Amino acid sequence: MSGKSTSSSKTTTKARRSHNRVQPLLDAAAKLFATKGYKETTMRDIGSEIGMLPGSVYYHFKSKQELLLAVYEQAVTGIKTRLLAAIADEQDPWRKLEVAVVTHTETILDQNDYAHVMIGVLPDKAPEIQQELTALRDGYEAILIELIDELPVRKGIDRKLLRLMLLGAINSTQIWYQEGTISPEEIARTFVGYIKDPVAK
Amino acid sequence: MSGKSTSSSKTTTKARRSHNRVQPLLDAAAKLFATKGYKETTMRDIGSEIGMLPGSVYYHFKSKQELLLAVYEQAVTGIKTRLLAAIADEQDPWRKLEVAVVTHTETILDQNDYAHVMIGVLPDKAPEIQQELTALRDGYEAILIELIDELPVRKGIDRKLLRLMLLGAINSTQIWYQEGTISPEEIARTFVGYIKDPVAK
DNA sequence: TCATTAACCAAACAAGTATTTGTTTTTCTA
DNA sequence: TAGAAAAACAAATACTTGTTTGGTTAATGA
Known part of the structure; x- marks a missing residue:
């Protein structure tokens, strides 16, 4: 569940107003x-970004940490x-992984702020909700674990290490990516390639 | 140069007292x-760690950022x-890289706080000395660039991407390492192996 | 021995922090 | 169109932050 839980009418989960600024806030x-x-x-930064006073943010989120949690949730969902949509059509395991990694890379590099937060802001930065944040991250990584489990690999390959490495x-x-040079897709394909096939000659 | 530069006697670079707490501070x-x-x-955290008042830290370092810079410098030196000592004896390029990566991994995982800072605290956290921090990082990475340049690799391999990936x-x-399970050395060897030789069967 | 000064303490400072409280405006609905 | 709830403001709170200032102690070298 995301956002606040106000007393809502029985049928609809939420009775929000049209002029709702929760999303702009997020x-x-x-x-x-x-x-x-x-x-x-700071809360001032966030508020002033949409022309709202810092105190007003607390009407929508009960703390800065809760705000981060909401961002995380939306990031994971997205x-x-x-x-899942990207890999739906693929059959071959290696091809499936490649598509997944390309999608992942594009998402975190194409100025997607939400994904950027999920990758860059580590759970220990918000101790009180650390568990929730970690759980959300794990929920996402579970998909990749599955993909790697289905990979035909040489004997002795540690799939967990492989995933952590990739x-x-x-x-x-x-940290180092800059637009204009190599594309996120190319980076992703290259990385998967360097793992799949030998680099040494 | 590290630390502060006081008026020193002509011959010695620094005329410090015996009871010097700069190192414990760092x-x-x-x-x-x-x-x-x-x-x-906080500066209070740092001071109280060695039983020193926060204001006293400013006798040794003129700001929090300068303190970070000093830590960075010592990290890079170390x-x-x-x-360099580790790869001195090796001849084979791949073997050389492996030894280098093992050393690097051991350094950043074996509770070496300095290296941990250099890897984990990104230069943009201290804007006023960002350039200096980046320069220090680059100075270290230059070694790895050289090692990878000497690697015999398949045609078409992008050495820069290879380095960034590794x-x-x-x-x-x-982020995920925990003592007691797999060793840093094993992690490093595995990663190099997964790149050098094919993972796919 | 004694002036020097490195090294520290004690105490404050000014600015910034997340958050709370009471009040007002806006918006929907009955 | 009145009334209620939602959404925001205005202003303060309690606290933390990096940093400064001026005084104190003790090691050092001449």
Whole structure:
């Protein structure tokens, strides 16, 4: 569940107003968390991004940590949906993984603030909701675990290490990637290729 | 140069007293920056770690950022020395890389606070000294660039991407690594192996 | 021995922090 | 169109932050 739970009419889950600024708020928070970092972003920053006073944010979210949690939730939902849709048509395990990794890379590099937060803001930055954040991350990674489990690999290959290696490499692109040169898709394909086939001659 | 530059006698670079607590200070800062993060660590935290008042820290370092810079400098010096010593005896390029990666991994995983800071605290956390921090990082990575340049690889391999992939994977171990299971050395060897030789069957 | 000064303490400072409270405006609905 | 709830403001709260200032102690070298 996301957002706040007000007393709602029985049938509809939520009775919100048309002029609702929860989403703009989340967008602003995601943008700032992604670019400046969680701790470095103040409630003033977030509020002023959409012309709202810092105190007013607390009508929608009961704390800064809850705001981060909401961003995380929306991030996971989005990236999960996109990923599952992308691999739906594929059959070959290696091809499936490649498509998944390409999608993942594109999502975290194409200025998607939400995904950027999910990858870049580690759960330990918000101790009180650390477990929830970790659970959300795990929920996403479960998909990749499955994909790698189905991979035909040489004997003795540690699939868990393989996943951590691939994900570590991909997620760190966020640190050095700059638009205009190599594309996210190319990066992803290359990384998968360097693992699948030998690099040495 | 590290530390402060006071008026020193002509011959010696520094005329310090015996009871000098600069090093304990750096150790405390490194420890806290590594575990809690830069922004999350206060000058009070650092001071009280060695029984010193926060204001007193400013006798040795003129700001929190300068303190981080000093930690960075010591980190680079240490990890560089260790790495160069480790690869000195090796001849084969792949073997050389493997030894280098093993050393690097051991350094950042074996509770070495300094290296932990250098890898985990990104330069943009301290904007005023961002350039200096980046330069220090680059100075270290230059060694790895050279090692990878000498690697005999298949045609079409992008050596820069290869380095970013390997380093990204290795540095991200910091996030999930836990003592007691697989060793840093084993992780490093495995990662290099997964790149060198094919994973697919 | 004694002036020097490195090294620290004690105490405050000014600015910024997340958050709370009471009040007002806006918007929907009955 | 009145009334109620939603959504925001205005202003303060309680606290933490990095940093500064001026005084104190003790090691050092001339």
